[in-house]
Amino acid sequence: MNRTSSIVAMQFDDSEQQHSAALLGMWIFLATEVLFFGGLFVAYTVYRYEYSDAFAEGSEHLAIWSGAVMTGLLLMGSLLIALSENVFERDHMHRVFWNLISTAVLGILFLSFEFYEYHDLIKHQLFPGAAFHWPEKQSTPLSGRSVEIYFVLFFCMTGLHALHMIIGISLVSGLAFYLRYSKNPRRLKNPLTVIGLYWHFVDIIWIFLFPLFYLI
Amino acid sequence: MATHQSYLSDGTTLRSWLMTLDHKRIAILYMVSLTFFFFVGGAAAVLFRLELITPQGDLVSSDTYNRLFSIHGIIMVWFFLIPAVPNVLGNFLVPLMIGARDLAFPRLNLASWYLFMAGGLFTLYVVIAGGVDTGWTFYTPYSSTYANSHVILAATGVFITGFSSILTGLNFIVTIHTMRCPGLKWFRLPLFIWSMYSTSLIMVLATPILAVTLALVAVERLLGVGIFDPGIGGDPLLFQHLFWFYSHPAVYIMILPGMGVISEIIPCFSRKPIFGYEFIAMASLAIAILGFLVWGHHMFVSGQSLYAGLFFSLLSMLVAVPSAVKVFNWTATLYKGSISLTTPMLYALGFIGLFTMGGLTGICLATLAFDVHVHDTYFIIAHFHYIMVGGMVMAYLGGMHFWWPKITGRMYSEWLGRINALIVFAGFNMTFFPQFILGYLGNPRRYHTYPGEFQVFHIMSTLGASILGIGYLLPLFYLLWSLKYGKRACDNPWDATGLEWATTSPPPAHNFRETPVIREPAYQYETPHSDSKNKPNPKTRLT
Numbered sequence: 001m002n003r004t005s006s007i008v009a010m011q012f013d014d015s016e017q018q019h020s021a022a023l024l025g026m027w028i029f030l031a032t033e034v035l036f037f038g039g040l041f042v043a044y045t046v047y048r049y050e051y052s053d054a055f056a057e058g059s060e061h062l063a064i065w066s067g068a069v070m071t072g073l074l075l076m077g078s079l080l081i082a083l084s085e086n087v088f089e090r091d092h093m094h095r096v097f098w099n100l101i102s103t104a105v106l107g108i109l110f111l112s113f114e115f116y117e118y119h120d121l122i123k124h125q126l127f128p129g130a131a132f133h134w135p136e137k138q139s140t141p142l143s144g145r146s147v148e149i150y151f152v153l154f155f156c157m158t159g160l161h162a163l164h165m166i167i168g169i170s171l172v173s174g175l176a177f178y179l180r181y182s183k184n185p186r187r188l189k190n191p192l193t194v195i196g197l198y199w200h201f202v203d204i205i206w207i208f209l210f211p212l213f214y215l216i
Numbered sequence: 217m218a219t220h221q222s223y224l225s226d227g228t229t230l231r232s233w234l235m236t237l238d239h240k241r242i243a244i245l246y247m248v249s250l251t252f253f254f255f256v257g258g259a260a261a262v263l264f265r266l267e268l269i270t271p272q273g274d275l276v277s278s279d280t281y282n283r284l285f286s287i288h289g290i291i292m293v294w295f296f297l298i299p300a301v302p303n304v305l306g307n308f309l310v311p312l313m314i315g316a317r318d319l320a321f322p323r324l325n326l327a328s329w330y331l332f333m334a335g336g337l338f339t340l341y342v343v344i345a346g347g348v349d350t351g352w353t354f355y356t357p358y359s360s361t362y363a364n365s366h367v368i369l370a371a372t373g374v375f376i377t378g379f380s381s382i383l384t385g386l387n388f389i390v391t392i393h394t395m396r397c398p399g400l401k402w403f404r405l406p407l408f409i410w411s412m413y414s415t416s417l418i419m420v421l422a423t424p425i426l427a428v429t430l431a432l433v434a435v436e437r438l439l440g441v442g443i444f445d446p447g448i449g450g451d452p453l454l455f456q457h458l459f460w461f462y463s464h465p466a467v468y469i470m471i472l473p474g475m476g477v478i479s480e481i482i483p484c485f486s487r488k489p490i491f492g493y494e495f496i497a498m499a500s501l502a503i504a505i506l507g508f509l510v511w512g513h514h515m516f517v518s519g520q521s522l523y524a525g526l527f528f529s530l531l532s533m534l535v536a537v538p539s540a541v542k543v544f545n546w547t548a549t550l551y552k553g554s555i556s557l558t559t560p561m562l563y564a565l566g567f568i569g570l571f572t573m574g575g576l577t578g579i580c581l582a583t584l585a586f587d588v589h590v591h592d593t594y595f596i597i598a599h600f601h602y603i604m605v606g607g608m609v610m611a612y613l614g615g616m617h618f619w620w621p622k623i624t625g626r627m628y629s630e631w632l633g634r635i636n637a638l639i640v641f642a643g644f645n646m647t648f649f650p651q652f653i654l655g656y657l658g659n660p661r662r663y664h665t666y667p668g669e670f671q672v673f674h675i676m677s678t679l680g681a682s683i684l685g686i687g688y689l690l691p692l693f694y695l696l697w698s699l700k701y702g703k704r705a706c707d708n709p710w711d712a713t714g715l716e717w718a719t720t721s722p723p724p725a726h727n728f729r730e731t732p733v734i735r736e737p738a739y740q741y742e743t744p745h746s747d748s749k750n751k752p753n754p755k756t757r758l759t
Binding site for chain 1: 311316317318319320321322382386387389390391393394395420421422423424425427428429431432435439440441442443448449450451454457458726731
């Protein structure tokens with residue numbers, strides 16, 4: 001039993017037990033997140049089936065190139081986090097710091113693209129609600145209401161994802177500075193692993209959102 | 217006497233309670249808040265039961281009546297039944313039963329109590345501000361197009377409380393996986409732990425769906441868009457699917473922990489090892505898994521396809537199998553046991569009977585044709601109250617009486633306890649049995665008036681509810697009384713096995729003075745016919 005070491009919390013026997021608890025805790029949290037987004041994915045499926053033409057029409061108004069760049073940004077961020085775990089093991093704390101900072105910057109870039117997209121849609125009166133306006137075309141007898149549902153889902157799902165991104169960016173940059181100014185950075189192994197998991201998860205959600213909204 | 221401090225005397229300031237990280241103190245925080253919510257929800261029930269004495273609407277208007285049953289449902293489901301056993305008894309017992317010093321994430325545990333209270337305050341505000349009239353299910357379009365009450369506030373309260381339940385479940389799963397003491401293999405765990413584990417799985421996997429559903433209702437109301445409103449392109453059935461995908465599994469959050477309590481009480485007061493340990497453990501998991509596949513039986517008359525109805529009907533009947541496995545195993549444990557009718561045992565026996573009634577009427581309801589006949593009548597009310605009140609509340613009271621000496625270090629009056637168990641049993645049956653008949657005769661639920669010929673059943677029901685009310689108030693008094701005047705409890709007043717009885721009553725702040733080591737399966741009670749005259753002593757299980 002190794003309770004003299006200050007990095008193990010009172011309720012654990014040793015740091016290994018603490019590490020596996022932290023890891024399992026994060027995995028279970030991610031399972032709840034999957035279900036949380038799952039409800040929205042079900043709603044998407046139902047309405048995509050019901051209003052497939054409207055969804056195709058709505059996605060015309062999104063910029064595919066911007067979505068593609070955003071996907072690239074996130075993937076690079078994930079790579080950097082994965083690498084930072086590797087360099088952490090080799091005790092190169094300086095590189096861990098810069099990897100994490102770059103990840104956060106990539107995340108901020110991602111959000112800038114996303115918010116620009118939002119801005120564009122709002123400008124074209126495509127934000128659902130009272131201000132929503134859809135020019136009824138004679139050639140395609142689509143009801144504006146069904147296109148509106150596409151945008152409701154777009155804003156809900158990407159908005160929820162953006163919220164997760166904001167939390168992720170705060171966690172990653174907080175961890176980076178904590179690591180930099182901590183006297184004993186080795187004890188931040190668990191936070192690094194679980195925050196890394198969280199970041200990868202948020203990344204994967206986007207991997208599903210991108211084709212569902214942009215590539216149809 | 218023990219020279220070390222118990223967890224109760226480890227700091228006496230308000231701060232030492234509100235900022236505590238000790239799982240046992242957090243359990244007490246939950247106990248106090250849940251008792252409060254229980255009586256708020258109960259008060260609403262008193263009012264609408266009084267209204268139903270006469271066929272006319274003379275005490276409250278239909279709007280008030282809708283608000284009363286909505287408040288009763290919302291508070292009882294989310295602020296009492298779901299957290300009752302997991303957050304009070306589970307918080308207290310999970311680390312003790314597995315020989316750990318605390319849950320894996322004590323801060324998260326405290327945070328979940330604060331979330332629970334934040335959600336509770338929102339909901340209480342709704343009560344004061346004039347209520348919500350959608351029923352506990354928040355069905356659209358009652359909660360969207362035709363909402364004329366504080367739906368968003370109430371939904372926010374439930375949304376926040378949902379996260380409290382997710383965090384508790386997460387904490388339990390991690391604790392049970394990683395922190396069992398040496399020698400405590402999975403099949404040596406007490407069955408209470410198995411049921412907590414299954415419950416936690418449901419909490420973690422179902423609750424997020426509720427959160428996202430309520431969030432979508434809020435979006436629909438705030439933006440005025442048609443997510444669930446068919447008038448503007450939405451799909452009301454989607455709401456029901458999402459809602460019941462959470463709420464049907466949630467029904468098992470409300471019963472599985474109760475089954476865990478019963479599995480502890482029955483062997484202790486039959487002085488026999490539990491019959492079919494593995495079957496009871498696996499039945500808990502089976503109920504948790506099957507529970508995710510039966511949500512459609514709430515929607516037999518909502519317009520889902522007949523084939524989906526047939527499928528959900530079949531799956532719903534399958535849930536009865538693991539439930540029956542448990543009931544048969546408990547009865548088999550009683551068989552040839554040396555039964556003592558103590559207070560916890562009376563509640564446990566009551567549970568078996570009432571739960572069986574509730575379960576069997578559940579099979580009736582899973583039958584398509586019969587469900588169409590009694591859908592949305594008092595038959596449904598009677599059915600789920602037999603499970604929720606006759607099952608879960610009985611189990612909660614039984615568990616409280618069983619572990620009260622461990623939690624507080626005091627004994628209550630056994631005589632009053634037994635009388636009260638009988639009062640609750642009698643009052644309960646008188647309240648809800650007439651409702652089966654009412655429902656079968658066609659009295660629909662959720663109306664404040666009814667045809668005159670039903671009056672006699674409604675009067676019986678209200679009379680029973682008053683008896684039940686006494687049965688709930690009495691323990692409040694004699695348990696509080698025991699805190700000051702009760703006899704001091706010894707470490708193991710029931711001669712029970714289980715690690716929680718191996719430490720002092722009340723336990724010290726870190727639970728055990730040294731980490732226990734387990735060498736044998738759970739429930740090693742000496743059978744009455746065995747040669748050995750030794751009393752079971754949990755300490756023999758330790759090194």
